[in-house]
Amino acid sequence: MWKILCGIVVLVTIVVNQLAEARGVRRRRGHTLQLDNYLSYDGIMQYLDELALSHSSRVTLKDVGRTYENRALKMAMITNGDGRPGKRVIFLDAALHSREWMTPAAALLTIHKLVVEFAENSDLLTDYDWHIMPLANPDGYEYSRNTERYWRNTRTPNGGNCFGTNLNRNFAVDWNVGFPELKDPCDENYAGSSPFSEVEARTVRDIMHSLVESKRAVMYLSLHTANRSVFYPWVYDTAPVSNQKEHDEIGRFVADRIFRSTGTFIKTWQYAKFAGTFGGTSMDYALVAGFPLSFVFEMSGTGRDHVEYKFFPPATDIRHLAEESWTGIKAFAEKTIEKYPPSRVISYKPKVKLLENAAPRNWGLSSMAGTVCLLFIYLT
Template sequence: MFLKLAVIATLCCTNALANFTSYEGYKVYEFTAENTTQQKTLENLAQNNAYDFFTLPRIFGLPIRVLVAPADQLQFQQTLETSQIAYTTVNENFGQSVEVERKLNSMYPKQRNSAPGSISFNVYQRYDAITAYLEELSKTYSSRVKVTSIGDSYEKRQLHAITITNGDGVANKNVILMDAGIHAREWIAPAAALYVIQQLVENYEQNSHLLANYDWIIVPLINPDGYEYSHTRDRLWRKTRKPVTIFCDGTDGNRNFDFHWGEIATSSHACASTFSGSSAFSEPETQALRDLMHSLSGRAKFYLSLHSFGNYLLYPWGYTSELPENWRDIDDIARAGATAIKTATGTDYTVGSTSNVLYPASGGSLDYALAKAKIPVPMVMELPSAGQQFDPPLSKIEELAFETWIGIKAIAEKIIEKYKLVDEEN
């Protein structure tokens, strides 16, 4: 999600003993914008690097959350009060929450459940455990599963893609393409991607209809360097890890794609969390995803990128408030997912274009998938936080992953139905 951490990432105090960025005393505020004047005030605040806006929707009444350092809290509260924006403090000490999360995540068994080949959803899995799980699936279900590397990260971690089929050997089927974790700190996104993989592979019998005429290709962790850094050094690290200057590392991968690159809601400041890169596709991770998209030309019908947080199903465009020609088709498909989730769990998802529902953002994978890779139905799914901290508590991981799966399954069924009718008409 959107944030302004240009200075926080480099200047936030660090515990030298633990070598882990501290957010001691940072508070998370929640409020809503009820009119255009309040919305404008908040958009101006979002330009201040001292404030980390976890969410900033453009629709009045939707919750907004902001992380604020101790030194900036009084001024922030006064600004809200002057603008008659009522707020609540949903987390009095974000640093304490981070420390509790970190300790709990290191206490529990990481990879296996009792069943061979399974993965646990009681923790946020690390890169090595994710890799081991994918490799075990490829061995156990070798007729239906293939794991490949689509490239290496800057720190030479393989970027794994898992291809899931029904094992019938038919080549060149239509494809559903997914990725997760392009923003390192959004841990629930890779967890949800792993849950989708588990459902398609380990629970194949219940979901075989999703694989009859479609292969699924999933990259569960597209930014492993940043993800590992967010586990070991800075919980709120968002970017990749390739050095940019002597002082600043990393690029926002979701601002690095070569479609309206560097135009809006990005930063040219190398330390900024929304830094768009020294050039379009400057990062090996975004290059790998680009090449994967183009390798599926004509076959990929649906592209889904998992993010957090918020309850949103988003489609292009991000760079403009205008809508793509086929927006009604994409909107209809997205609403099938939102309806399924609402019916099953009661959770409301907001559906719409990125720039109209949340905020403008150029250079993202979503816009690139439609405009350049010609994937007709691209979507971003922003997953809920289900708590007061940035990502869901460990006890909520599986619950939210299951909820996400309900939506993804409904969307996939709608996609399959749509393109079956298209093929029949042709």
């Protein structure tokens, strides 16, 4: 009898150790960010899911919406794990324009730096949380990767064999004002059938409103390529914003940090004075929604060989350009935290109200089943 019991104990020990080792392998796998090629939508989602499981005390992954083609819009909410509620937030999104493939790579590297390389970047999370949407237009992104490389918009049908809306023209600040192509449902600048006609734009809007209403919003940062610029509002108007000097100072700080690090020259502009006025941008909307700071970071698309590849740098340049972009993103954060410490009172005065056409959420069985299955795989 004792021999049998001892055998069972030994067998259980072996099985437990093997499970623990397998779990450790999966934890380590979640730490690895693949930047030697452009990740697919599924690859991005898998990395986020694994990272959230392996660092559950500091990363919460939230399903914030569903696209026309039923892909998840996910946001990584990152903290330092100290449990202190109500911290101020930096909200970052990427790939509103689907052909800008480098932006999800830079957003994922930012998540990686804040989570996996937390020890080196903990100062960015002491008094701030980060909310990051690394893929804000997954339908368009997959269509760009697999069918029509230069595709820029969503994939919602507009009738007449025309598809897609430009998300960065779909926000309710001077919507549909600026140039004729905004009204053309077959043009890549099409602003949509109405403000916030697109679930992706409504999702970004709702996140903005939630952060302002909870008095946590500080900086909105939208990643684009490949103009090598820091833009700040307004786009719809040439008049300066009330805190233009502050925006300009932060932009120049970012540009200087990147130039000192890599030699890449980054311009700093109020957008309307750079390329004229038009409406519907997320950057302008964030400011009228109540964010004190709002920027677009147009990342570089220039390879190590000094060739300007714009939206599609070779795979061998992904890591280099993502690291350069992280240098800029980190500089944005450092200067924002310096300018807006917890001791500085922010007077939130949004000029818009949350509209009733809130983005649909999917908290149903499909999402739950996916989470349960992933958890089962992770533990076994």
